Amino acid sequence: MSMRVELTDAQLVARCREGDHEAWNELVERFSRYVYAICVQAFKLPEHDAEDVFQEVFARAYEHLHKLRDDEAIRPWLAQLTRRLCIDRLRAAAHEQPDEDVETTEVDDTITRLDEALTVHEALAFLPDNCRDILDRFFARDESYRVIGEALELPSGTIASRISRCLAKLRLELEGRNPEAAAS
Amino acid sequence: MSFGSPMSAYDEQHLGELLNALPPAPDAWVRAAKEIPQTRERLQRIVERAEADDEYRRRVVANPEAALEAAEVAAQADTVEILRRKLDK
Numbered sequence: 001m002s003m004r005v006e007l008t009d010a011q012l013v014a015r016c017r018e019g020d021h022e023a024w025n026e027l028v029e030r031f032s033r034y035v036y037a038i039c040v041q042a043f044k045l046p047e048h049d050a051e052d053v054f055q056e057v058f059a060r061a062y063e064h065l066h067k068l069r070d071d072e073a074i075r076p077w078l079a080q081l082t083r084r085l086c087i088d089r090l091r092a093a094a095h096e097q098p099d100e101d102v103e104t105t106e107v108d109d110t111i112t113r114l115d116e117a118l119t120v121h122e123a124l125a126f127l128p129d130n131c132r133d134i135l136d137r138f139f140a141r142d143e144s145y146r147v148i149g150e151a152l153e154l155p156s157g158t159i160a161s162r163i164s165r166c167l168a169k170l171r172l173e174l175e176g177r178n179p180e181a182a183a184s
Numbered sequence: 185m186s187f188g189s190p191m192s193a194y195d196e197q198h199l200g201e202l203l204n205a206l207p208p209a210p211d212a213w214v215r216a217a218k219e220i221p222q223t224r225e226r227l228q229r230i231v232e233r234a235e236a237d238d239e240y241r242r243r244v245v246a247n248p249e250a251a252l253e254a255a256e257v258a259a260q261a262d263t264v265e266i267l268r269r270k271l272d273k
Contacts, residue, residue: 019221021221021222024218024220024221025218028214028217028218029214032208032209032213032214032217033206033207033208033209034206035209036207036208036209036210036213037205037206037207041205051210051213054209054213054217055213055216055217055262056262058217058220059220059262062220062221062224063224113202113205114205114206116202117202117203117205117206118206120199120202120203121202121203121206124203135203136203139200139203139204140203140204140206140207140208141207141208142204142207164196167196167199167200168196170194170199171194171195171196171199174194174199175194
């Protein structure tokens with residue numbers, strides 16, 4: 001989980017461009033789940049293809065970071081790059097299996113959902129460590145109450161209520177940043 | 185960090201679904217992506233040495249995998265390709 005939440009995407013990109021390796025690590029941390037999810041959920045790439053695309057996305061991002069016109073636009077830039085490389089990969093595979101086709105509407109819907117998911121994931125970074133950890137373990141890592149209880153040294157009977165309290169904090173965090181959604 | 189994406193509602197179920205939508209990428213993939221700057225720097229050192237030393241350049245062109253391994257860079261196909269491109273420039 002990110003420790004440099006004080007940096008905006010634009011600040012992070014600027015530091016990467018200056019050759020700050022720690023900033024690069026943070027950029028990879030911040031967007032690795034997003035890129036991974038686009039590969040395997042939006043385009044349903046098999047794991048070995050997804051790994052190739054994932055590495056290629058970050059390699060190209062590193063190489064072409066200086067071409068980014070608006071540093072704050074790193075997220076859509078990475079999404080577009082990932083999308084293009086996934087399509088290339090599927091087209092290459094389609095030469096061998098011509099039935100393969102990309103349902104662009106479905107892909108767009110999935111990427112929109114992943115965008116929203118990343119916004120929520122980023123908000124996690126502003127919660128206390130214990131909340132961040134328990135929510136990530138339960139929802140994103142699919143860990144059971146027993147596994148979470150052992151890892152965090154908590155009685156498993158208290159985990160459900162902690163998750164609920166932490167979700168309420170997350171909700172407050174998000175509503176504070178986007179009051180319109182809170183009203184919907 | 186921007187929070188500008190459209191959010192529908194923040195009920196618990198929806199939040200849970202969105203958190204569930206972003207599982208971590210495999211650790212090894214993330215590690216490899218983090219090593220890109222170091223890998224590129226090592227590649228650059230090989231290229232600079234090859235530019236200054238014809239004999240070394242011949243050895244690298246003949247066996248780029250060995251040059252990469254000597255520089256502690258994993259000799260994956262894409263890395264070899266990048267090295268070849270840089271040497272051709």
